Amino acid sequence: MEQVERHTISVLVDNEAGVLARVIGLFSGRGYNIESLTVAEVDKANALSRITVVTVGTPMIIEQIKAQLERLVPVHRVVDLSQDGPHVERELALVKVAGVGDRRVESLRIADIFRARAIDSTNDSFVFEISGSTDKLNAFIRLMEPLGLVDVSRTGVVAIARGSKAL
Amino acid sequence: MSEQPMTGSEIAIRALVDQGVDVIFGYPGGAVLPIYDALFKQNSVRHILVREEGGAVHMAEGYARSTGKVGVVLVTSGPGATNIVTGLTDAFMDSIPLVCLTGQVPTHLIGNDAFQEADTTGITRPCTKHNYLVKKIEDLERVMHEAFYVARSGRPGPVLVDLPKDILMALHTYSGQAIKVQHKRYQPRLDADPDAIDRAVDLIANARRPLFYCGGGVINSGPKASELLRRLVQMTGYPITLTLMGLGAYPASDRQFLGMVGMHGTYESNLAMHGCDVLINVGARFDDRVTGRLAAFSPNSKRIHVDIDSSSINKNVPVEVPLVGDATHVLEALIARWKAKKLSPDRKAIAAWWTQIDQWRARDCLRYAGSDSIIKPQYAIQRLYEHVKDRDVYITTEVGQHQMWAAQFFKFEEPNRWMTSGGLGTMGYGLPAAIGVQIAHPKALVIDIAGEASILMNIQEMSTAIQHRLPVKVFIINNQWMGMVRQWQELLHGGRYSESYTAALPDFVKLAEAFGGVGLRATKPGDVDGVIAEMIAVDKPVIADIQVDQTENCFPMIPSGAAHNEMLLGPDDEAKRPISEEGMVLV
Ligand SMILES: Cc1cc2nc3c(=O)[nH]c(=O)nc-3n(C[C@H](O)[C@H](O)[C@H](O)COP(=O)(O)OP(=O)(O)OC[C@H]3O[C@@H](n4cnc5c(N)ncnc54)[C@H](O)[C@@H]3O)c2cc1C
Numbered sequence: 107m108e109q110v111e112r113h114t115i116s117v118l119v120d121n122e123a124g125v126l127a128r129v130i131g132l133f134s135g136r137g138y139n140i141e142s143l144t145v146a147e148v149d150k151a152n153a154l155s156r157i158t159v160v161t162v163g164t165p166m167i168i169e170q171i172k173a174q175l176e177r178l179v180p181v182h183r184v185v186d187l188s189q190d191g192p193h194v195e196r197e198l199a200l201v202k203v204a205g206v207g208d209r210r211v212e213s214l215r216i217a218d219i220f221r222a223r224a225i226d227s228t229n230d231s232f233v234f235e236i237s238g239s240t241d242k243l244n245a246f247i248r249l250m251e252p253l254g255l256v257d258v259s260r261t262g263v264v265a266i267a268r269g270s271k272a273l
Numbered sequence: 274m275s276e277q278p279m280t281g282s283e284i285a286i287r288a289l290v291d292q293g294v295d296v297i298f299g300y301p302g303g304a305v306l307p308i309y310d311a312l313f314k315q316n317s318v319r320h321i322l323v324r325e326e327g328g329a330v331h332m333a334e335g336y337a338r339s340t341g342k343v344g345v346v347l348v349t350s351g352p353g354a355t356n357i358v359t360g361l362t363d364a365f366m367d368s369i370p371l372v373c374l375t376g377q378v379p380t381h382l383i384g385n386d387a388f389q390e391a392d393t394t395g396i397t398r399p400c401t402k403h404n405y406l407v408k409k410i411e412d413l414e415r416v417m418h419e420a421f422y423v424a425r426s427g428r429p430g431p432v433l434v435d436l437p438k439d440i441l442m443a444l445h446t447y448s449g450q451a452i453k454v455q456h457k458r459y460q461p462r463l464d465a466d467p468d469a470i471d472r473a474v475d476l477i478a479n480a481r482r483p484l485f486y487c488g489g490g491v492i493n494s495g496p497k498a499s500e501l502l503r504r505l506v507q508m509t510g511y512p513i514t515l516t517l518m519g520l521g522a523y524p525a526s527d528r529q530f531l532g533m534v535g536m537h538g539t540y541e542s543n544l545a546m547h548g549c550d551v552l553i554n555v556g557a558r559f560d561d562r563v564t565g566r567l568a569a570f571s572p573n574s575k576r577i578h579v580d581i582d583s584s585s586i587n588k589n590v591p592v593e594v595p596l597v598g599d600a601t602h603v604l605e606a607l608i609a610r611w612k613a614k615k616l617s618p619d620r621k622a623i624a625a626w627w628t629q630i631d632q633w634r635a636r637d638c639l640r641y642a643g644s645d646s647i648i649k650p651q652y653a654i655q656r657l658y659e660h661v662k663d664r665d666v667y668i669t670t671e672v673g674q675h676q677m678w679a680a681q682f683f684k685f686e687e688p689n690r691w692m693t694s695g696g697l698g699t700m701g702y703g704l705p706a707a708i709g710v711q712i713a714h715p716k717a718l719v720i721d722i723a724g725e726a727s728i729l730m731n732i733q734e735m736s737t738a739i740q741h742r743l744p745v746k747v748f749i750i751n752n753q754w755m756g757m758v759r760q761w762q763e764l765l766h767g768g769r770y771s772e773s774y775t776a777a778l779p780d781f782v783k784l785a786e787a788f789g790g791v792g793l794r795a796t797k798p799g800d801v802d803g804v805i806a807e808m809i810a811v812d813k814p815v816i817a818d819i820q821v822d823q824t825e826n827c828f829p830m831i832p833s834g835a836a837h838n839e840m841l842l843g844p845d846d847e848a849k850r851p852i853s854e855e856g857m858v859l860v
């Protein structure tokens with residue numbers, strides 16, 4: 107069997123009705139994996155949205171995914187960031203931790219190390235905002251578990267190529 | 274152009290006219306009544322009333338495949354739209370350009386479970402090349418023209434435009450400009466990379482055991498592609514095989530043609546595929562009916578693949594030289610490059626390859642045991658071919674054994690003469706497709722080679738043929754079984770014929786008459802010629818019930834999960850070689 111690889115793919119699409127359903131339907135219909143998917147409009151004047159999708163598959167499957175995405179009529183560009191050179195990836199999470207006493211202090215201390223910010227606090231809870239790589243977020247959340255983790259909301263990965271060139 | 278505001282319905286029809294559409298296939302209903310009213314008031318577009326919306330799509334497919342034009346369908350919302358899903362999927366799989374207009378409930382009711390509301394764009398998203406829901410009258414003109422552009426450009430396919438009733442009744446001007454506007458992003462690439470062309474011709478010239486393997490993409494590209502293909506194949510002197518969808522892309526009577534490839538292809542084609550050292554694929558998609566077991570597919574070949582859709586390349590089979598582009602453009606470039614480089618084939622090696630191929634050919638793999646008392650299905654199709662081969666003839670089929678025998682025994686000399694459901698294998702395709710072909714070619718002889726089970730799936734369209742005076746001929750190879758299913762049950766399930774006998778069949782002669790057509794029947798070999806002659810002579814829809822051997826199976830056959838060199842040539846092989854367990858789970 108060929109080795110399975112993780113790829114981050116940026117897709118520039120027309121921001122029109124049904125475009126997200128098309129992309130998601132393509133992945134589910136053809137049995138491709140979605141590890142995360144984010145979407146938002148990035149160019150209002152031209153009504154363009156950018157989808158960042160993280161997927162895993164053999165090189166042959168990854169090539170298929172890109173070709174299948176390119177085939178969709180509202181798709182402008184498909185760029186495989188993982189293949190095309192250096193890029194940066196970020197994810198944001200809101201992490202709610204409930205607790206009092208030592209556990210509460212400990213959660214604040216760890217948040218500080220991870221450069222997470224408390225953006226809401228009550229007497230017995232914090233909501234931390236943290237951004238960074240997926241691995242960093244995973245590590246932070248794991249450390250919060252014994253300290254009263256009650257809720258997590260994550261954005262999924264957004265990514266962009268390094269250097270001056272645009273998508 | 275027109276300063277006067279028009280209704281949405283009028284805009285839709287005007288766009289059809291500007292696209293050169295002169296016929297549409299459809300069925301009315303509440304949501305599309307405004308378009309039907311607008312149709313009533315004009316004479317440019319002819320409407321063919323069908324009997325079930327599914328029939329309309331296959332008619333449009335037959336029309337499109339036999340002309341190279343876009344086929345057009347008009348149906349109502351809800352059940353009208355859901356009835357066309359099979360046809361859309363069929364056209365999507367076989368790359369047939371269609372534009373389907375569906376009615377929709379008014380925009381303010383969308384999402385309310387209104388009467389005859391269905392999420393048509395949602396349901397059809399995976400089975401169309403693209404679809405639109407028009408929510409603003411200002412978008413209608415552009416969307417109509419874009420739909421045609423998308424349907425016919427690049428890899429063709431079905432496009433659906435969902436039209437809410439209020440949009441059909443709203444007023445707006447028609448600019449006449451939208452037809453000229455270039456699509457802002459969808460611009461399929463037509464010319465392949467010149468370096469790759471260079472590498473391809475070198476590979477072709479240096480081949481010792483080459484094979485051309487060509488398919489539906491050559492037909493999609495237009496008749497010129499078939500002509501260029503013939504030139505390239507004859508320049509090189511190499512053998513060529515075609516897929517089911519490609520039949521007609523190269524003249525079947527030519528010596529270099531080895532017959533169809535794949536599951537029910539010829540021995541020589543499949544062994545050439547297995548043994549070749551250079552495989553030149555033009556417009557074929559390495560379908561599983563063709564490759565058999567992938568791990569054993571054409572193990573020693575370097576491959577060149579010409580396809581306009583890059584997602585077809587390296588999907589199933591890795592290739593050395595991908596040529597993404599239109600078949601006509603790429604074939605032209607290959608020929609030009611071949612000439613510019615003054616290349617020539619390795620004559621000695623090619624002669625040896627032909628000696629080998631001729632030995633395979635000598636097996637005469639399509640031979641079958643004839644009979645004086647019982648009509649062999651192959652015999653019926655051979656006789657049909659002999660009767661019609663010098664005529665202006667178009668053949669459609671249903672799905673099953675008869676379809677495969679038609680592919681094996683009918684010889685197509687030109688493209689666009691053969692209409693069959695390949696990718697989806699839709700029983701019920703053949704009769705409506707034949708009607709669509711007949712509309713496009715009123716003077717031609719159009720024959721649906723059918724099975725008795727398949728024909729019942731869209732038999733209601735006989736009524737359409739009668740209404741519009743379309744003298745289509747239905748040539749039923751009646752074995753009283755879902756023959757293809759019975760054959761697989763024999764091969765894979767110990768001959769336990771679960772539900773594959775087609776009991777309680779109608780009397781097809783009376784059925785034809787009930788519709789107002791002509792029914793004919795052959796029960797012994799001696800009847801066949803007479804029935805065919807009469808079928809051709811009658812200027813009306815005809816059902817010819819050819820009662821054939823109930824036990825005959827279709828060979829050669831590569832069972833699923835097997836390789837090309839593990840072909841079954843006849844019933845004796847079938848008994849000798851049980852199917853592997855991995856093969857059992859495949860379709
Ligand atoms: C019962 C049954 C048995 C079957 N047995 C067989 C069999 O034995 N042998 C067989 O061959 N098939 C068989 N089929 C059909 C099979 O399922 C496939 O439909 C068929 O093999 C596909 O043909 P194709 O490769 O030519 O591709 P098509 O489906 O015709 O696809 C065309 C390809 O060409 C490309 N293309 C389109 N336009 C252009 C252009 N302008 N330029 C370049 N490329 C273009 C497309 O992107 C696509 O990749 C069978 C079907 C049924 C129902």
Ligand SMILES: Cc1ncc(C[n+]2csc(CCOP(=O)(O)OP(=O)(O)O)c2C)c(N)n1
Pocket residue numbers: 671672673674675676697698699700723724725726727728750752754755756757758
């Ligand atoms: C709509 C649909 N349903 C089921 C099938 C599965 N199927 C393939 S061939 C076949 C039997 C066809 O029988 P018939 O039309 O009599 O043709 P024969 O094989 O006997 O020539 C069936 C049921 C199909 N291809 N299409």
